[in-house]
Every structure is written in C-alpha cells, then in structure tokens.
Amino acid sequence: MAKSTSQFVKLGLFVIFGSLLILVTAYMIGNEQNVFRPTFQISAVFNNVNGLQKGNNVRYSGIQVGTVRDIVMEQDTSIRVYMQIQEGMMTHIKDNAVAVIGSDGLVGSMLVNILPGPGIGAPVRDGGEIASYSSISTQDMLSTLNVTNKNVSLLSADLLEVTHALRSGSGVLAQLLYDSTMAKDLRQGFHNLNVSTARTEEAISRLNKMIGEWRLEQSTLRLLTDDPEFTGQIQRVAANLDSSGQEIRELTGRINDLIGGVQQGEGTLGMLMTDSSMAAEIRHGLRHLDSGLVKFDENMEALKHNWLTRGYFKKMEKQQEKENKKH
Template sequence: MEKTSLEKLRLGIFVIMGTVLLVIGAYVIGNRQNMFGNTFTIHAIFKNVNGLQEGNNVRYSGIGVGTVKDIVMENDSTIDVVMIIQDKMLAHIKKDAIATIGSDGLVGSMIINIVPGDGSGSKIESGDQIVSYSRIGAEDMMSTLNVTSENAALLTADLLKVTAALTKGKGTLGRLLNDTLMAKNLEQTILNLKLVSAGANKTLEEVNSFVKEANSENSVVGVLLRDSLAGLEIKQIIHSLESASDRMQNLTVNLDSVVSGISEGKGTLNYLANDTILVQRLEATMINIEEGTARFNENMEALKHNFLTRGYFKKMAKEEQKKAKKEQKNN
C-alpha cells in the first residue's frame, strides 16, 4: 500500500514538473513569437518573397524585433507581408525605413531585415506600409552567371579568331603589326599631320595678331572700322576715282575717234599733212613775212635817224629809262 502511494507521489511530482516545463516552454516560445505582450503590425509589399514563411523572424538593424504574421498573395506580382513588431520599437522605426528579405546565415531560414532610412520620416504607426527592396535570389544569380559564362565563352572564341587573324597579317591591324613599311608610312603621315597642325597654329597666331592690330585705335583698319567720317571720306574718294575713270574713258573714246578721222583723211590736220601744195604756199608765205619784217625793221631804223622823227624816238627812249628806274626803286 505504501509502495503504491509512493508511486502516486512520484507520478504527481512528474506530472507537475512536466506541466510547469510545458508552460515555461510555451511562454518562451510564445514570447519569441510575440504571442504575448504589446505588439503592432506593419506591412511591406514584395514581388518575390524568396521562400519566406509565416513565423520567420523580423530584425531591425540586426536586432530581433518581431515575426512574420501572414503572407497574402494579392495578385501575380504583389505579395503583402504582414509583420508583428514589438510595441517598444514604435519610438525607433520610422516611415522611411526599408524592408528587405535575407537569410539567417548561409543555410539558415529566411528573415526580414528592416533598414533605417535617412531619419527624415515620421514615426511609424500600427498598420502602416513601409518601402520594400527585393534582392536578387540565388537562382537569379546562377542564371545570370550562366549567361555571363556563355557570353565569356563566345567572347573568348572571337578573341582567338581576332588574334589568329592579327598573327597572319589579315586586316588593317594585322598589316600594321606585320608590315614595317606601312608602319613607317603611317609614322611619316602622323609627322606630316603634326607639321600641318603646327603651321595651322602659327597661321592662327598671325591672324590673331592681325585682328588685335586691327582692333587697335592707331591702326588704319581700326580707324576705318571706328571712324564713320573717315569711312565717308573713303567712299567719296572712291566715288571721285570712279568719276575720273569715267571721264578718262570718255576722253579715250574721243581721242580714238579723232585718230580714226585722221587715219581716214578727215579734218584739218589730215589736210595739212597730206596737201603738199598748201605746205609749199605756207612756206612761201612765212618767207615773205620774214622778209617783210626785216624791211620793216630797216625802215624803223631809218626813221630813228631821220631829223624829222629823231626827237620823238629820243623822247620815247627817255620815258622808257624813267619807267625802268622807277621799277628798280620799287623792287
């Protein structure tokens, strides 16, 4: 009988201890799952949750602050993740925070990491939605690596073809690598281009110096550019030159017409040049005039010595001497 009571006592103690351990375990598990205590909910929209499940942890700046309560598929490209967050985090999480999906270690379960924003947002409230950022999954990374590997293989093959062509001297680069004469010609061409460039620079410097001199107030070009009166005078000079040129042209035409008339036997000059009888008459007339003049001079000398007119000529000589003396005095 005593043995049975002892067994019952042991069984009762075992049951009590088991119950206590069960309650403690439930409390610990529930506390970790935020089943007890004050909490609030927030939302984040993702296109791909990458294997995230209900009950996964939520961390804020690396600190566990809650769990995933629900995952709702709204449409084919929108997934709403509902998170339960400890009420004490209301003072720290702001509306500009960003939610991302990551993994707990290399092979751990998926978690949600909440990263603080720039701090300019207001404090979050229960039911608010924060911005989400979807990272590239491992499968997407592997697919991208496969495409990259294929592209690298194709690029390597093309590079091998190009290298082989260059080695054989095919194409422009191949000829440049293998043809020394062409390389020298190219070098000479580059040298000529440098010389041409130097000449062009020198020409530009001379043009700049000419422009500077033209801009100077003391230069002729500068005066013509700035002084409107000088410009008008230059225009008048050019107009006068044009008028003189027109008059010279008219004079030339007239001279041509006169010369043409003489050549054709017209006019007085042609008559004098071609009529020999008239010339002989003119010569005879000039001889007669000279002889008449000589005789007139002889008659005048005879009159000067004649006693009737000698007094008159002496008087005329005295008057001429008086006039000459007066002119000398005046001078």
Template structure:
C-alpha cells in the same frame, strides 16, 4: 519487479527536469516569436513574398522587432503580410517607412526588413499598412548571370578569333604588327605630321602677332584708324579735287586763247607771225596738256585706291542727292 524508493525518486527528478526543459523551450520560442510580450499588428502589401514563411523575423534598422504572423493571398499580384511588432519599437516606426523582403545572410531564411522613414511623419498606428519595395529575386539574379555568362563566352570566342588573325598578320592591325616596312612608313608619316604641326603652330603665332600689331599707330592700318590723320587725308583729297577742277578750267581758257591767236584775233595777233614764239607756245601748251592728263590719271587712281575709295563714293552720293533736290 517492484521498484525501489531510489528508483522512484530518480524517475520523478527526471520527469521534473524534462517538464522544466519543456517549459523553458516553450518560453524561449514564444519570446522569440513575440507570443508573450506586448505586440501590435502592422501590414504590408507585396507582389511576391520570395519564399517568406510564417514565423520569419521582422527587422527594423537591423534589430529583430517582430515576426510574420500571417500571409494572405488577395489576388494573383497582391499578397498581404501581417506582422507582429514589439510595442516598444512600434512607436518609432513612421508611416513613410518601407518594408522589403530579403534573406538572413547568403543562404539564410527570408526576413522582412523595415527601412526607417525620413522627415517628421507621424508614427504608425496598430493595423496600419506601410509601403513595400520588391527587390530583385535570387532567381532573377541567376537568370541575369546566365545571360551574362553566355555573352561573355561569345565575346571571348570573338576575341580569340581576332587575336588569332592579328598574330597571323591578317587585317590592318595584323599588317601593322607583322609588316616592318609599313611600320617604318607609318613612323615617317607621324614624324612629318609633327613637323607640319610645329610649322602650323609657328605660323599661327606669327599671324597672332601681326593681328595684334594692327592697332599700332606706327603702321599703315594704325594710322588710318587715327581720326586726326583721317581728317587730314580728307582735306588733302578735297584740295586735290578742287585743284584739278581749276586746272581744267585754266586749260580750257588757254586753249580758247590760243585758238583766237591762231585765227588772228585779239591783241596778240602779231605773235602768230613769229614762228619761233609759236613753237614755244605750242610746246608749253603740250606740256600743260600732258600735265593735266597726268593729273587726271592721278585723280582716277586715287578714286580707285582703297584708302580714298570710300571718300569719293560719299562725294558721288552727295552729288546725286543734290541733283535729285
């Protein structure tokens, strides 16, 4: 059947429209793949491309700037990825930029993200190689989540077992919850601990006050810390020591004199014939001897007293040094 002119015109229009649509599709796809614009090559080395394919997008700071041109397997742990980058963006990429592989959304295609470099590094040149960073893959995340779920299940089972034993009154915590007598005893113990802590705090406060009052000149320790009082005490002790020595000498001489009198020697011989006078002299000598003994005991007590012990030790050391000389 011969076609009419209107049918031929319709067919021609249909074919022309199809060709225009095809050309537009090729143009848009090529433009998206950076096939018609000015581009430069940029390389990156990965140890795992995580399902990256040819034609996947390359993004720089979140902007699509190119596509994956080639993926080359160099060895078992090195994969080279060749990227076509738009020339307008190429000069903004620095040599210390880092390339990472991620996904476009949760379930989208894999893409390459180029993280901008910091500092004043120079821009990359065509064919340069930038650093790469391998992120955690989804499989690794799922494996980790699987292990975490198993551990969570074990922890949940153990927790259920523990809570069941507690509710049944087993173990220390169960006894504390179920046993009312033990709970009462525990409350009393805590109450006594509070009282003890309060008393300890008050004792520490009093002790601090006592320590701070040691520097007060109105008490004994404060007086001893005064240099003027210490010098006066040293003078008194020296005078007492000297007086004790003189009294000892006097008592010795007096004893010798009395012995001479008893033996009938000296001008006082006639006194020995008077028994009453002798008794008075004997009584006087006894009193003097007792006073001397008491004074010696007082001096010994002073030597052992903590206030004067240091002074007598210094005197003994000085005497030893003089004897050695």
C-alpha cells in the same frame, strides 16, 4: 511497501520537474514568438516573397522585433505580409519605413528586414501599411549570371578569333604589327604632319607679328585724325550731302502739295482730273477738231485736183523730189 512509495515519490518529482521544464521552455518559445508580449500589427505588399513563411522573424535595422503572422495572396502580382511587432517598437518604426525580404545568412531561413526611410516620418500605427522593396531573388541572379556567362563565352570566342587573325597576319591591324614597310610609312606620315604643324605655327606667328608692326601713320585713320585738308574735304562732302538732303525734302514737300491740290481739284490739272463736265467738253472739242481735220484734208485733196492750183502743187512735188535726191 516502503520501496514502492519511494519510487512513486521519485516518479512524481520527476514528472513535476519535467512539467515545469516543459512550461518554462514553452514560455520562452512563446515569448520569443511574441505570444506573451503586447504587440501591434503592420503589413506590407510584395511582388515576390521568395519562400517567406509564417513564423519567420522580422527585424528592424538588424534587431529582432517580431514575427510574420500571415501571408495573404491578394492578386496575381501582389502578396500582403502581416507582421506582429513588439509594442515597444511602435515609437521607433516610422510610417516611411521600407520592408525588404532577405535571408538569415547565405543558407538561413527567410526573414523580413524593416529599414528606416529617408527623412522624418510619423510613428507607425497599429494595422498600418509600410512600403516594400522586392529584392532580386536567387533564381533571378542565377539567370542573370547564366546570361553573363554566355556573353563572356561569346566574347572569348571573338577574342580568340581576333588573336588568331593577328597571329596569321591578316587584316589591317596585323599588317601594322608585322609589316615594317607600312610602319615606316606611318612614321613618315606622322613626321610630315609634325613638320606641317610646325610650319603652320610659324606662319601664324609671322602673321601676328606683321599685324602688330602695322604703322598707324600710314593708315586711313591717320589721315582722318591728322590731315586738315582731308578732314575739310570730308566736312564739305557732308555739308553738300546735308544741303542736298534738305533740297530733296523741300522738293518732296512741294510734290506732295501739288499732288494734294490735284486730288482736291485745284488748278487746270486738278480740274481735268476731277471735273467730269470739263472732261466731257474737252472730249466734245476733240471730236470737232478731228472732224475739222478730216474736212481740211478733203479740201486740200480737192485743191490738188483743181486746174487753178494744180500747177502749184506739181511744182511743190518736183522741188520735194530734188531735195530728196540731194539727201
């Protein structure tokens, strides 16, 4: 009977100790998952969470500050991640912080890293949203690496082909490498180019020296500054040009005055141009003059045929013919 009671006591103590151990372990795990600590919630929207799950860690500048509470698919290209953060970090995390999804080591579980943003920002609020940055996933990196490998393979094949062509002596580059005649011609060409450059530099130097040795005494500037006779001629030409310009201006003024007077009807020419009655009288007089000339021609023709004056006109015609023959 005593033995059974001792066993029961030991069993009870073991159960109590085990229960306390389980409670302490649960408390520690819950404390690690922010179950028994005051927290606040923030969120961020990602295009790809790269395998992130609920309960994964959230770090701020590498420090464990919370866990992922929930992951909600909002649209086909946007996923909202809710994070449970320790309340003490509210004053440290600013609203311009950036959330990035990464991994804990090379093969570790996924986590959310919160990085401080540029500049000075206000403390984040409970339920607020911070910016996000979707890092390149491992699949994308492997895909890019695969494309790079293909390009490297193609480049290696082209390089092998070029090397084979060089070794076989085909192509201009191979001829430059193996053809001694072409190499000699190329060296001779470079030598001629150097000689031409040296001669050009020498010619330019001589030209500069010749320009520098030009004498001012033999130039036109010397005549303008030191020859009084040449200077006097220049001054007389300038004076003549000035007087001619003055006369031209006076003549132009007179012509303008004359034209203005004609336009205003002054003088005979102005009356002829502006007085319509005088113009009509002149036209009437010209008509009478024209008719008078016609009658005068008729009278002269009649005199030629008159027996009294016919001999005179015949004599005049013969004299005109003689003069024409002499000429």
